[in-house]
Structures are given as structure tokens and as C-alpha cells.
Amino acid sequence: MNRKTFLQQLGLVTAGTALTPALFNWIKQNGPFYPIRNNVGYFTGRGGTIGWHITNESVAVIDSQFQNSAEDFMAGIFDFGPGGPARYLFNTHHHGDHVSGNGVFRSGNFEIIAHQNVPELQRESAGSNSESVVAANRVFDDEITVESGSEIITAKYYGRAHTRGDSVIWFENANIAHMGDLVFNRWYPFIDTNGGALIENWISMLEIVANEATADTRFIFGHGNRDFGVTGSSDDLLYMRDYLSKLMEHTQAGIQAGQSPEEISAIEQFEEFPDHQSAGARLSLQSNIEAAYAELTS
Numbered sequence: 001m002n003r004k005t006f007l008q009q010l011g012l013v014t015a016g017t018a019l020t021p022a023l024f025n026w027i028k029q030n031g032p033f034y035p036i037r038n039n040v041g042y043f044t045g046r047g048g049t050i051g052w053h054i055t056n057e058s059v060a061v062i063d064s065q066f067q068n069s070a071e072d073f074m075a076g077i078f079d080f081g082p083g084g085p086a087r088y089l090f091n092t093h094h095h096g097d098h099v100s101g102n103g104v105f106r107s108g109n110f111e112i113i114a115h116q117n118v119p120e121l122q123r124e125s126a127g128s129n130s131e132s133v134v135a136a137n138r139v140f141d142d143e144i145t146v147e148s149g150s151e152i153i154t155a156k157y158y159g160r161a162h163t164r165g166d167s168v169i170w171f172e173n174a175n176i177a178h179m180g181d182l183v184f185n186r187w188y189p190f191i192d193t194n195g196g197a198l199i200e201n202w203i204s205m206l207e208i209v210a211n212e213a214t215a216d217t218r219f220i221f222g223h224g225n226r227d228f229g230v231t232g233s234s235d236d237l238l239y240m241r242d243y244l245s246k247l248m249e250h251t252q253a254g255i256q257a258g259q260s261p262e263e264i265s266a267i268e269q270f271e272e273f274p275d276h277q278s279a280g281a282r283l284s285l286q287s288n289i290e291a292a293y294a295e296l297t298s
Helices: 003-014 021-029 067-077 102-107 118-132 199-212 234-256 285-297
Strands: 033-037 040-043 050-054 058-062 086-091 111-115 138-140 143-148 151-157 167-171 176-178 218-220
Touching: 033 218, 040 067, 050 067, 058 067, 058 143, 067 102, 086 102, 086 143, 086 151, 102 111, 111 118, 111 151, 138 143, 199 234, 199 285, 218 234, 234 285
Parallel strands: 058 086, 086 111, 111 138, 176 218
Antiparallel strands: 033 040, 040 050, 050 058, 143 151, 151 167, 167 176
């Protein structure tokens, strides 16, 4: 983290807040725990960003990353509060970098909550190792709400998007929402066609969530490039919506022109989205075009 970003983070954390020992410890170490407000924050670690809320009565966690980073998280989160007996882990979706630490939380007496499609998708992804999967023991269809101390946390399903099991986790009083992998902030996203992705609905749901937010809503994203980070506003959701819309428009124009998938993919970058970065072949403009082509020609 550069000095400018650190000072911005420090301003967010300390605005109107006394420097408690836990906050002082965070400032001294400069991560990977980043408080935002109202006892809600995020943890970077390794994999999809973890969200958290902790009080004297409870602790709620969003996503579990991998076993080693989940252990690192558990070793540090209780510096921010005792946590109490009520413990919840939400899985935003089934991908390994978001659920592979589930066993660590299950051992810590966390109830695991996810959309009803997530356990099935976990087992499908695990294949012959499906018996080792640690999946949610509480599932929901449209939405579910729990109380974490004075915070009200609601997980909502908006239909197929990045997968067929994504949910957005809303912290009502803190006015913070964890988007999971529904937002890759200026990264080319992974569009999981095998997991039920549907780009057209992904576009719509980002607009719906942005409209449900207020100007003060803070969003936590599953992934983001280093220049833009893993938090932002509804403007970042609409930017992601616009990128996916451009992806579909570009691919549809190529199909109508009789181009092959290879010809449609022969583009390095959309000029309207110069900040997008690739994180490998699976997270690239070319793989995104392949997914859009499959959806538009299915």
C-alpha cells in the first residue's frame, strides 16, 4: 500500500473514532485488517476479500478464503472484539478462494449460511473429492436476515450472474454491502459459464443493487486491481455494469458480422475501459468474450 492510500484508509478509520488498542494495532501493522465503520471491515489475506462485523455479542464473517488465510483471519479478528457466542459465516458463492476456509470456521462454531445453490455447486466443483466439502448448514432462496449484536445483516439473491449462487450481503446499520465476485473492480472478471453465469442478468442486478444503495453506501468487492482496491461506491457497480454491457455489445456485433469467436476476440482492450487489468488467461478480455459468445449463441 502506498503512502497516499494508507493516509486515505487512516482517514476513513479514524474519522470520529477514538484510537482504541485494536485500531492502533491496525495502524501499526497496516493490514491485512481494514476497519471501515460500525465494527465492519474487510480482510485481504489470500483469495476473495473477507468481510467482517464483530461486537461483544457476536461475529459475522463474509467468505473464508483458504485454510491458511482463514487461520490467519481467526488469529487476528478477536483483537477487534470478543465476538460472543453468536457466530455466522456467509458464503457469497461457491468458488474455492471464497469457501476453502469453511472448515476453519466450522471448527470455530460458526453457522455457515449461503444461497441454496451454493452447496451443490461446491460439490460439483469438487468432483471425486465432494465428500470433503464443508458447505453451508443453513441455506436460503431469496434472502435471509440475522442479527449480529446491534447490526442487521441480510443476504439477498438476485438471480444468475457471476454464477447461479451469488448473494449480496448487506450490513443495514453500517450501510455497507459485500458484493463477493459480483464486482471485480477494474479486473476482467471470471464468468463461470459452467457454474450458471448469466451476463445479461448480471448487468441488470448490478443496476438494481446500485439503486438500492444510497450515496453513503460503501461496497466491498471480491477482487480489485491495486490501483482501485476492493472497496468503492455504487459508481463502481455501474462501471462494472457498463463494462459487461460493452462486452455483450461487442460480441453481438461480431456475431452479426459473421465473425468467428477468434476474430471477435482479436482485441487487446476496450478503449472505453483503459483501467481494466488481466489476472491470467481465465480473467482476461478474451475469456470474457468467449463467455459472452457462448451465452449469445446458446
